Amino acid sequence: MLREEKLYTTSSDYVYDELLHKILMRQMKPGERLAEVNLAVALGVSRTPVREALRRLASQGLLEIIPNVGARLVSPSQKDVEDTFKVRSVLETTAIRFALQNMDDTNLEELEEGIAQEEKAIRRGEFEEYLAVNEDFHRIIAHLSGNEVLESFIKNCIARISIYTAIIDSPIHEILESSLSEHKKILEAIRERDVSKAEKNMEEHMINTSNFLFSYGKKMV
Amino acid sequence: MLREEKLYTTSSDYVYDELLHKILMRQMKPGERLAEVNLAVALGVSRTPVREALRRLASQGLLEIIPNVGARLVSPSQKDVEDTFKVRSVLETTAIRFALQNMDDTNLEELEEGIAQEEKAIRRGEFEEYLAVNEDFHRIIAHLSGNEVLESFIKNCIARISIYTAIIDSPIHEILESSLSEHKKILEAIRERDVSKAEKNMEEHMINTSNFLFSYGKKMV
DNA sequence: TCCTCCCAATTTGGATCCAAGATATATGAG
DNA sequence: CTCATATATCTTGGATCCAAATTGGGAGGA
Incomplete structure (x- = not known):
């Protein structure tokens, strides 16, 4: 897949693209929880770039992040x-x-x-x-x-x-x-x-x- | 100022609101550089929440972040x-x-x-x-x-x-x-x-x- | 049996640390 | 004197660590 071959300057961008791709490909369900460590392990990076990617997606209205609880895909009415x-x-x-x-x-x-x-x-x-x-x-x-x-x-x-x-x-x-x-x-x-x-x-x-x-x-x- | 009295659940939100307010109040000029440590010291937090806030603003088209170089306010044509x-x-x-x-x-x-x-x-x-x-x-x-x-x-x-x-x-x-x-x-x-x-x-x-x-x-x- | 309270386990928020890249300065050759 | 190269300094990217908040489960009592 081309997306995987793309060279990323930052891990944060990589995680972001990866998650956005999953969303666009309907590989995630509304309300689905996104635990930082899970994603970090799955993508082979630390929690830091994962968290940055999650904030970006949240600021675009795609995720909902509750402080001290975590991120989940929005569940639009x-x-x-x-x-x-x-x-x-x-x-x-x-x-x-x-x-x-x-x-x-x-x-x-x-x-x-x-x-x-x-x-x-x-x-x-x-x-x-x-x-x-x-x-x-x-x-x-x-x-x-x-x-x-x-x-x-x-x-x-x-x-x-x-x-x-x-x-x-x-x-x-x-x-x-x-x-x-x-x-x-x-x-x-x-x-x-x-x-x-x-x-x-x-x-x-x-x-x-x-x-x-x-x-x-x-x-x- | 009310904004300062507001209680924040996370430092990241605090930094975000502070920077957005500065932008809306025209207290920052286009192209202005935003160094992470400067902001962190000025706002009394560590670099982590500053970086998260910067990413959020960047994903909204207000900042431009160049990897390994840093963030600056966009300079719209x-x-x-x-x-x-x-x-x-x-x-x-x-x-x-x-x-x-x-x-x-x-x-x-x-x-x-x-x-x-x-x-x-x-x-x-x-x-x-x-x-x-x-x-x-x-x-x-x-x-x-x-x-x-x-x-x-x-x-x-x-x-x-x-x-x-x-x-x-x-x-x-x-x-x-x-x-x-x-x-x-x-x-x-x-x-x-x-x-x-x-x-x-x-x-x-x-x-x-x-x-x-x-x-x-x-x-x- | 059900409810409440408390404690353990999990997960996040944030600070710190280290390495890598970029910038600025200085040094040396032409 | 100018330009190129090398080096020192600064800044960011990312990993790790610790504290705090939440959640889940179990013990105890009604």
């Missing part, structure tokens, strides 16, 4: 996730508006390539791979906005939502297909350089994703 | 600040829209009281006091949105912008007056429960603040 989607929606529509101004053919190809990989992962039933490429679509657009603050906020929203969706053990094929087709619709608007259509498609994608999530969540209960 | 204002604008218009749905008479009084304090501080020429209450107007609205993610992002934008405005040593009375009158216009729209007017006034306030900042910045050069 349905309202928390809805709130996150509301914010994400305005941020992503803004991002796609900016991105359209900056985008050239190379960028467009990159997005198309990403969607092709999504499709391939779904067809092959490679869920791990799907998770790795799915949100890349959004991250690429966020990046193309050329606005670093916007990009970091969007990434944060995605991470927050990842924690919630980790409770869904076996993803419903229906959701994946639907998400893919919405990505295609957004891409189509981008190809046509139709700003308001792109914004509209993006907003609908956010609403649909949110709704799908909760209609599924209710079924589970 | 004009584009960085413009980008921050763009994001802040969409976040704050969203916040005021949500806030209007939740707001009762008590909340309205709180906003009016805040604006009265702003006015008082300006009249008396108490700049320190002005800084303390000025952005409270925005923080209150962000809080009334009832959306914690939105609130945290808005606060982060305000902090980022505070760093930039710290280069303005003596604030121009003109800016303060103009900001105050815009707050009053926003409040007026809130009183009338006019959502689109409130959004419009808020957006204009953002644009004006941003423009004022840069027209002033150019004069300085």
Whole structure:
């Protein structure tokens, strides 16, 4: 895995990336406890860099740290996730508006390539791979906005939502297909350089994703 | 000062709040170096909690930490600040829209009281006091949105912008007056429960603040 | 049987210590 | 006199250590 090959200047960064990756890959469940020594031993470092990484994640709203008790992954309520989607929606529509101004053919190809990989992962039933490429679509657009603050906020929203969706053990094929087709619709608007259509498609994608999530969540209960 | 009386459960939180306060009060300049031992001695703690606080601030985009070199306050370019204002604008218009749905008479009084304090501080020429209450107007609205993610992002934008405005040593009375009158216009729209007017006034306030900042910045050069 | 209190074990918060990297100074060659 | 190299000093990264807080369990009493 590339992530492991990456050379880190500090152990703290290594631990941070490792934990964030686990979160994005849904390898941790909401409310899960993160004991410092466990992580330190598992990652082959001391408690110091582990603690620094935990504080960073906590300040981004991904962990909750209670003094003298410890850190656990947040356990977002349905309202928390809805709130996150509301914010994400305005941020992503803004991002796609900016991105359209900056985008050239190379960028467009990159997005198309990403969607092709999504499709391939779904067809092959490679869920791990799907998770790795799915949100890349959004991250690429966020990046193309050329606005670093916007990009970091969007990434944060995605991470927050990842924690919630980790409770869904076996993803419903229906959701994946639907998400893919919405990505295609957004891409189509981008190809046509139709700003308001792109914004509209993006907003609908956010609403649909949110709704799908909760209609599924209710079924589970 | 109340902040000093506050009881902290951890030294790390204490250091964090202390540094954030200095940033919001424009007591630190962009690019300023933050040596760990200096801060530790100044605040009467060891390097450990200082380092944790520095990482937290860095993960929020307020500090830049270079491995083996150290931490310094970020030194945002004009584009960085413009980008921050763009994001802040969409976040704050969203916040005021949500806030209007939740707001009762008590909340309205709180906003009016805040604006009265702003006015008082300006009249008396108490700049320190002005800084303390000025952005409270925005923080209150962000809080009334009832959306914690939105609130945290808005606060982060305000902090980022505070760093930039710290280069303005003596604030121009003109800016303060103009900001105050815009707050009053926003409040007026809130009183009338006019959502689109409130959004419009808020957006204009953002644009004006941003423009004022840069027209002033150019004069300085 | 259940509740309360107390003690042991575990875990975190924070201080200290050491090594490694970076910076600044000084030294020597051209 | 200038530049390059070497060295000393300073600062950070990370490991370890100790104290304090929390948790879990067991003993004792109602």
